Amino acid sequence: MITADPARRAARLAEIRKILEQKAAVEDRDLLLAFAPVAFAEMPDRVALELSAEAMSARLADHFRFVAREIPPPTQLYRGLPGLHVAVRNPETGSWITKGPSNGVPREVTVIETHTLDAPFIFESLKNYFRRAGIRVFSAIHPVLAVRRQWERIVWIGGPLEEGSRECYCHFVVERIDSKERLRHLEHEVFSVLKAVFTGVEDFPDMLRTVRELGPRLQSRKGDVAETEAARKFLDWLLADNYIFQGTVKYQVGPDGSADRVLESATGVFTDAALLPVVFPGVVEDVEANILPRPGDDRIVNIDYCHNASAIYHLDPIDDIVIREWDQAGRLREATLLLGRFAKGAFTQKTAEIPL
Numbered sequence: 001m002i003t004a005d006p007a008r009r010a011a012r013l014a015e016i017r018k019i020l021e022q023k024a025a026v027e028d029r030d031l032l033l034a035f036a037p038v039a040f041a042e043m044p045d046r047v048a049l050e051l052s053a054e055a056m057s058a059r060l061a062d063h064f065r066f067v068a069r070e071i072p073p074p075t076q077l078y079r080g081l082p083g084l085h086v087a088v089r090n091p092e093t094g095s096w097i098t099k100g101p102s103n104g105v106p107r108e109v110t111v112i113e114t115h116t117l118d119a120p121f122i123f124e125s126l127k128n129y130f131r132r133a134g135i136r137v138f139s140a141i142h143p144v145l146a147v148r149r150q151w152e153r154i155v156w157i158g159g160p161l162e163e164g165s166r167e168c169y170c171h172f173v174v175e176r177i178d179s180k181e182r183l184r185h186l187e188h189e190v191f192s193v194l195k196a197v198f199t200g201v202e203d204f205p206d207m208l209r210t211v212r213e214l215g216p217r218l219q220s221r222k223g224d225v226a227e228t229e230a231a232r233k234f235l236d237w238l239l240a241d242n243y244i245f246q247g248t249v250k251y252q253v254g255p256d257g258s259a260d261r262v263l264e265s266a267t268g269v270f271t272d273a274a275l276l277p278v279v280f281p282g283v284v285e286d287v288e289a290n291i292l293p294r295p296g297d298d299r300i301v302n303i304d305y306c307h308n309a310s311a312i313y314h315l316d317p318i319d320d321i322v323i324r325e326w327d328q329a330g331r332l333r334e335a336t337l338l339l340g341r342f343a344k345g346a347f348t349q350k351t352a353e354i355p356l
Contacts, residue, residue: 003045012049012056013040019057031068034157035145036060039169042143066113067145067169068154076191078116081152082167084194085115088187090176108176109138112186116194118144118166119201126170129193129313133186136175144168192278193313196269200246203267207245207338210267211235214323214336221298221326231300233355235323238338242346243319246311247271247339251291253332259291269339280311280318280339287320291335300324316341 003009017033024032039060040048048056072085090110116122123142130137146164148156158164177183215235220227247268251259269275276284290304302322310317321338346354 003048005045005049008049009045012053013037015053016040016057016060019053020061023057024061028064028069031154031157032061032064035064035068038145038157038159039063039141039143042141044139047139047141063113063169063171067115067167068157072115078195078198081149082115082117084191084198085113086187086191086194087111087113088177088183088190090178090183106138106176109173110175110177110183112170112172112174112190114168114170114190114194116168116198118160118168119198121197121201122168122194123170125193125197125313126172126190128315129190130172130174131315132310132312133189135177135186137172138175139173140171142168142170189278189312192275195272195275196246196279196311196313199271199275200268203247203271204245206267207248208239210248210250210265210336211239211245211323211338214325217325218300218323219326219328220300221330227300230355231323234301237355238321242343242349243321243338243340244343245338245340249337249339251335251337253292253334257292259288259335261288265336279313283310283318283320283339287322287337287339291322291337293324293332300326314341 013036016036020032020036021029036057040056051059066085066087067082070085070087072081072083076085077083088110112126114122114126123140127137127140144160145167146158146160146162147154147167148164156164160166177186212235215232218228218231218235220231245268247266247270249267249270250262250265252262253259269279287304290302293299293302300323302324304320304322305317318339319341323336323338324332325334325336327333
């Protein structure tokens with residue numbers, strides 16, 4: 001974290017460590033003292049220096065409890081610990097929020113915490129989610145930790161460059177939400193955002209392979225060699241970091257002309273049917289209604305800009321793409337749906353540079 005006063009931050013951290021040494025339980029002391037500087041380093045000056053040392057030590061102890069001592073519920077376990085651990089709660093009376101000056105942050109707030117393995121786009125996706133949901137964020141941190149476990153219990157914590165499991169802790173202080181139902185809904189949506197991010201990251205190689213293998217199978221319905229070549233070059237262009245993939249799935253067209261989703265072909269968000277309506281409300285229904293081409297539509301590539309629909313953690317609309325595979329008789333045999341959005345770099349390119 002960039003700071004205007006390194007000496008003052010170092011002095012404040014020493015003061016915090018002294019308080020933690022005195023107040024921490026014996027069994028937690030060493031681990032808490034290892035965790036504190038990693039989390040403190042991610043705090044902006046307005047939080048790290050303006051809150052009292054007592055408030056900061058209480059806040060760091062609360063962060064530590066969530067990361068090191070709180071076990072995620074079974075519904076949030078995901079490929080082992082730490083899972084996709086999410087908690088949305090209102091601080092109790094006497095917690096860190098009431099200790100010392102608040103530096104302009106209201107005392108009536110809600111806290112959202114997440115603890116996961118480290119992966120790209122976690123913090124950015126959560127920030128976008130809160131913006132889309134219209135939830136005002138007062139402060140946020142997202143330290144990355146190196147963690148070692150023994151019998152599923154954390155026994156060592158270090159900085160992000162040290163050896164161990166790289167894990168990410170996010171902490172958001174937002175405007176107060178009193179409704180218990182809305183708190184539960186918020187927790188479920190944050191969990192769903194994290195799961196969408198992780199399925200996208202984990203299945204990214206499979207998505208690239210799906211698109212790469214499409215190229216040789218493409219052919220123009222009209223036998224136009226130039227159209228076929230343009231479609232293949234467009235797929236290569238997508239693969240050159242011009243498209244952010246969130247999921248792919250194949251549809252087979254039956255003798256009756258209906259298109260059926262091939263579940264075993266699913267990657268990314270399509271691997272979890274329950275995730276789609278939460279993270280992409282209304283998108284898939286709209287997209288699947290247009291999988292089959294209308295009369296006279298002979299295109300290989302169909303790009304649809306969903307101006308009226310988007311993911312709950314994206315600020316921009318979804319750009320879904322349907323790749324059609326025509327057979328020798330001109331019948332649609334299969335269609336592959338790509339769900340995602342064009343990368344920002346794609347919009348800086350000249351139209352003539354896009355091969356379609």
